[in-house]
Structures are given as C-alpha cells and as structure tokens.
Amino acid sequence: MNDDTKITQRASAKLPRGFGDRGPAEIAATEKMLAAIKESYELYGFEAVETPFIEFTDALGKFLPDLDRPNEGVFSFKDDDESWLSLRYDLTAPLARFVAENFDRLPKPYRSYRAGYVFRNEKPGPGRFRQFMQFDADTVGSASVAADAEMCMMAADTLERLGVKRGDYVIKVNNRKILDGVLEAIGLSGEANAARRLIVLRAIDKLDKFGPEGVKLLLGPGRKDESGDFTKGAGLDAGQQEFVVGLIDPQKAWEDHIASIDIRLADSEIGQEGRTELEQIAELISQAGYDDGRIRIDPSVVRGLEYYTGPVFEAELTFEIDGEDGKPIRFGSVGGGGRYDGLVGRFRGENIPATGFSIGVSRLYSALKAVRSPIVSAKPQQGPVVVLALDKGELPRYQKFVSALREAGIRAELYLGQSGMNAQLKYADKRGSICAVIQGSNERERDEVAIRDLALGAELAGSSKDRADYLELRAKAQFAVPESGLVAAVQEVLARH
Known part of the structure; x- marks a missing residue:
C-alpha cells in the first residue's frame, strides 16, 4: 500500500470513564443551585475566594483514604522544573495553602466560600465520578465549637433554600476525638496500626448500609458481598467488635450515648474531650432552635478524609425514590465537613484551628433532579432570534438586521450555513429560538421583513384547522412589517412568551 492509499485511523469519540458532558439545561440548573448556595453562605457572613485547579503536590498532602491505590488518588504530573503538580482533589487543602501564604493580611477568623471542580484519580462507579x-x-x-455548630445550621438552611423539605434531610454530627478514643481503647494506637485504624473507620462508616452484624464482619475476619467479592476485615476479636459497635449505635438517645462514652471511654482523655465538644454543640443547636430533627448527634459518622481532628458532620437526604428497576434508591450523603486544626499548620509549624462544610453540587443536582425540584427545573435561556439568509448576495443586508437587534439588546444571529429556507427554520427550532426574521425577494422589493413566531407556529401546526381562532393564530404566527419596524416587531413576539 503506497502513501496515497493509507487510511488514517479515526480518533475514538468517547469520554474517559468517570467524566461527563453537560448540556444547556444542566448548566442552567447548576447555576441556579450555585446562586442559592452563595446566598445562604453570604447570609452567614462568608466571602468569596478562588484558588486554582492545580497546586504543588506537596501542598495538597496525601489525605485520601484509598488503600487500594496508595500512590494514586490524585492526578499528578511533573512541571518543566521537575516539580510535581497535581489537580486538586478537594477545595479545603488549597484553601489551607492560601491562608498560610496570606496569613498576615487576612482577618482572623477568616470566613470564605469557594466553588469549583475537584478531581479524584479513583476507580469510577455508579454515582462516583473522577470530576x-x-x-x-x-x-x-x-x-x-460554635463555629462547628454554625456550619451544621448553615448546612440545614442551605438544603432548605435549595428546595429540600424539612424532614427530607438530616445533618448528622459526631466527633473524631471520640473515634480516636475508641481506637485507643481497643489497642490500635501508633503508626504501626495506621492501616487497621483506617479499616475500622471504614467499617463504622458502613453501619447504615450493612447494619451492626455487617460492621462486625468488617471489624473482624472480613465480609463477602452478594457478588462474591471479599472485603478484608480489621482482624479485631469478638470483644473488640462489641466494644466498637456498642459505641456507634445511632438509635441510642443522646443522653444514653453520652453515658456510654463516660463508661467505656472513662480513661480516654481524647475521648472525653470529644464528648464535651459534642455536648457543647448540642446545647448551641438547641438554643438556636435546630434540635427539631434537622440536626442530630450520630456516633456512626466518620467522614473519609484523614485530616479531620474534631467535630465532623454529614448532610444526608432521607427520602427514597424508585429506580429504573423499581427498587428504592436513597441518595444518602450530599455534603459534609468537619474540623481540621492541623491542615493550615502544615505550612506554618503551628496548629491553626479551622472548620468547614462542603456541598457535593454534582451529587445533589442528581438528587434534586430525581424529585423534580423546582430549582433544577431551570430552563436554558431561549435561543437567539435567527435571521435567515435566503440570498447569499444579500448577506450585508441581513447582517444589518442582526446588528440592529443586537444594539437593542436582543440576542440574534445570522444563519451561516448553506441550507434552504425550511432547513434554516428547522435549525432555529433546534436552537430553541422563539422568533425568526425572513426576507426573500418579495419582501425586499417592498422594504419589508417577515417575522415568524416559531412558538405560535408550532401551536398552529398541532391545532385543528376548523377552530375559530385558526385565522387569528396564523396572522400572529407570521406577519410582515417595514424594515424600520423590525426591532419593535421582534420585541412584541418575544414579549408573548
């Protein structure tokens, strides 16, 4: 085969797994969500800041709890000066770098909000994306701890502002110090037990999904799921398993949970610190009137990232919907956060107290869409007015019409393809246009333009021709005006819709 007959292999037109495209409807709905969240955060006194997508890898640190991919988790590459750079995996680690770098000029406490994409180099799956x-x-x-309590209250207010009804969500609160006390009590302190501690925390986090008996298996020898896949356990004995499960029962009343901590963690200084902080948060929440089921203490809340040092919280949707297979689906967690007193200190050599809350916008969008929430029913804005180009020799004249519409603040475009009139009108329909401007030779001779109301035209096409209002509809669906009346006529049509 000579060079002239070689066939160039086509590139594959498909996305990498774990990524997705977004169309106009989703973009419009997301922007509406972001505006509502912004209003809620600003009501609490937070101000905007923005950090870049890429940071030095060392600045991000390695806090992703991914034992299966211990050297992965983030997308990284080398710069031309041999420095390792990474795409951010959350918005908190970059904030810690920003605060440390600008520490002297920022007000303290420093209250900020930011939105953006984050990236995880993890195995994608249902509901689990890499962007x-x-x-x-x-x-x-x-x-x-008032700062932590405030985060929980703001989380509740924000979900309601987004259209999640009271009773359809709960903000669950725990404290990592209590969990540290539990790990200490069962003999898993020290660096040598780091891997087993992580397995225990992961097991606790599965309480909602697997129940107490399933958690015991993960704490002990391991658990095999319905597909036959086996998850290795932490290797705790029966007594240790009972000790852990006895402290994480979310069905216990708050008072009973406190009593259990006092008894089981009586000798744990860090565990008692956690208990005191939870009591203080509960009192603050009660005084603010949020103890009506919106916010509650839940000892099974863990949160995955390893930089949390105190109170942790999780925003969970409690309603269910029917999936495509008819089985109920529960979205679960759509946000969370907690206290991370050591993260900023990585850059300054001293602990700087900090706490934060994060909404998973992409996941929450899917949940709100499933229940047809009004906030994600935002439609993309109408398409532009399309000026048809029926005579290629008259393009300057058509361009003048487009410019006149734009000068009046009306979105407009000149058709730039090669198709005929019918195809151009179909193009306008696909663009979501309400109105098209037509000038053929007959209109041009009279210095007129035809205005077509595409929305009324669609209604007319679907109506019975013996209806009394047919002629009136047809007259409104397309009519001629002098060129000088173009802008006013288009404005009239757009105002109808």
Missing part, C-alpha cells in the same frame, strides 16, 4: 463540583465554606482561626 465533580463542590461548594465549600470555611472558618479559619476559630477554635470555638
């Missing part, structure tokens, strides 16, 4: 959007708010420089 997704988050919207965070953080308070840096306050050690008070």
Whole structure:
C-alpha cells in the first residue's frame, strides 16, 4: 500500500470513564443551585475566594483514604522544573495553602466560600465520578465549637433554600476525638496500626448500609458481598467488635450515648474531650432552635478524609425514590465537613484551628433532579432570534438586521450555513429560538421583513384547522412589517412568551 492509499485511523469519540458532558439545561440548573448556595453562605457572613485547579503536590498532602491505590488518588504530573503538580482533589487543602501564604493580611477568623471542580484519580462507579463540583465554606482561626455548630445550621438552611423539605434531610454530627478514643481503647494506637485504624473507620462508616452484624464482619475476619467479592476485615476479636459497635449505635438517645462514652471511654482523655465538644454543640443547636430533627448527634459518622481532628458532620437526604428497576434508591450523603486544626499548620509549624462544610453540587443536582425540584427545573435561556439568509448576495443586508437587534439588546444571529429556507427554520427550532426574521425577494422589493413566531407556529401546526381562532393564530404566527419596524416587531413576539 503506497502513501496515497493509507487510511488514517479515526480518533475514538468517547469520554474517559468517570467524566461527563453537560448540556444547556444542566448548566442552567447548576447555576441556579450555585446562586442559592452563595446566598445562604453570604447570609452567614462568608466571602468569596478562588484558588486554582492545580497546586504543588506537596501542598495538597496525601489525605485520601484509598488503600487500594496508595500512590494514586490524585492526578499528578511533573512541571518543566521537575516539580510535581497535581489537580486538586478537594477545595479545603488549597484553601489551607492560601491562608498560610496570606496569613498576615487576612482577618482572623477568616470566613470564605469557594466553588469549583475537584478531581479524584479513583476507580469510577455508579454515582462516583473522577470530576465533580463542590461548594465549600470555611472558618479559619476559630477554635470555638460554635463555629462547628454554625456550619451544621448553615448546612440545614442551605438544603432548605435549595428546595429540600424539612424532614427530607438530616445533618448528622459526631466527633473524631471520640473515634480516636475508641481506637485507643481497643489497642490500635501508633503508626504501626495506621492501616487497621483506617479499616475500622471504614467499617463504622458502613453501619447504615450493612447494619451492626455487617460492621462486625468488617471489624473482624472480613465480609463477602452478594457478588462474591471479599472485603478484608480489621482482624479485631469478638470483644473488640462489641466494644466498637456498642459505641456507634445511632438509635441510642443522646443522653444514653453520652453515658456510654463516660463508661467505656472513662480513661480516654481524647475521648472525653470529644464528648464535651459534642455536648457543647448540642446545647448551641438547641438554643438556636435546630434540635427539631434537622440536626442530630450520630456516633456512626466518620467522614473519609484523614485530616479531620474534631467535630465532623454529614448532610444526608432521607427520602427514597424508585429506580429504573423499581427498587428504592436513597441518595444518602450530599455534603459534609468537619474540623481540621492541623491542615493550615502544615505550612506554618503551628496548629491553626479551622472548620468547614462542603456541598457535593454534582451529587445533589442528581438528587434534586430525581424529585423534580423546582430549582433544577431551570430552563436554558431561549435561543437567539435567527435571521435567515435566503440570498447569499444579500448577506450585508441581513447582517444589518442582526446588528440592529443586537444594539437593542436582543440576542440574534445570522444563519451561516448553506441550507434552504425550511432547513434554516428547522435549525432555529433546534436552537430553541422563539422568533425568526425572513426576507426573500418579495419582501425586499417592498422594504419589508417577515417575522415568524416559531412558538405560535408550532401551536398552529398541532391545532385543528376548523377552530375559530385558526385565522387569528396564523396572522400572529407570521406577519410582515417595514424594515424600520423590525426591532419593535421582534420585541412584541418575544414579549408573548
């Protein structure tokens, strides 16, 4: 085969797994969601800041709890100066770098919010993406648990502003210090037990999904799921398993849970610190009137990232919908956060107290869409007015019409393809246009333009021709005006819709 007959192989037109495209409807709905979240965060006194997608890998740190891919988790590459750079995997680690770099000029406490995409180099799956959007708010420089309580209250307010009804969500609160006390009590302190501690925390996090008996299997020898896949356990003995499960029962009343901590973690200083902080948060929530089921203490909340040092919280949707197979689907967690007093200190050599909350915008969008929430029913804006190009020799004249519409603040475009009139009108329909401007030779001789109301035209096409209002509809669906009346006529049509 000579060079002239070689066939160039086509590139594959498909996305990598774990990524997705977005169309106009989803973009419009997401922008509406972001505006609502922004209003809620600003109501609490937070101000905007933005950090880049890429940071030095060392600045991000390695906090993703992914034992299966210990050297992965983030998308990384080398710069031309041999420095390792990474795509951010959340919005908190970059904020810690920003605060440390600008520490002296920022007010303390520093309250900020930011939104954007984050990236995880993880195995994708149902509902698990490698690129997704988050919207965070953080308070840096306050050690008070009032800052943590405020995050929980703001989370509740934000979900309601987004259209999630009271009773369809709960903000669950726990404290990592209590979990550290539990790990200490069962003998898993020290660096040598780091891997087993992570398995225990992962097991606790599965309480909602697998129940107490399933958690015991994950704490002990391991668990085989329905497909036959086996998850290795933490290797705890029966007594240790009972000790852990006895402290994470979310069905216990708050008072009973406190009593259980006092008994089981009586000798744990860090565990008692966690208990005291939870009591203080509960009192603040009660005084603010949020103890009506919107926010509750749940000892099974873990949160995956390893930089949390105190209170942790999770925003969970409690309603169910029917899936495509008829089985109920529960979306579960759509946001969370907690206290991370050591993260900023990585750059400054001293602990700087901080706490934050993050909404998973992409996941929450899917949930709100499933229940047809009004906030994600936002339609993309109408398509532009399309000026048809029926005579290629008259393009300057058509362009003058487009310019006149734009000068009046009307979105407009000149058809730039090669098709005939019918195809041009179909193009306008696909663009979501309400109105088209037509000038053929007959209209041009009279210095007129025809205005077609595409929405009325569609209604007319679907109507019975013996209806009394047929002629009136037809007259409105397309009519001629002098060229000088173009803008006013288009404005009239757009105002109808």
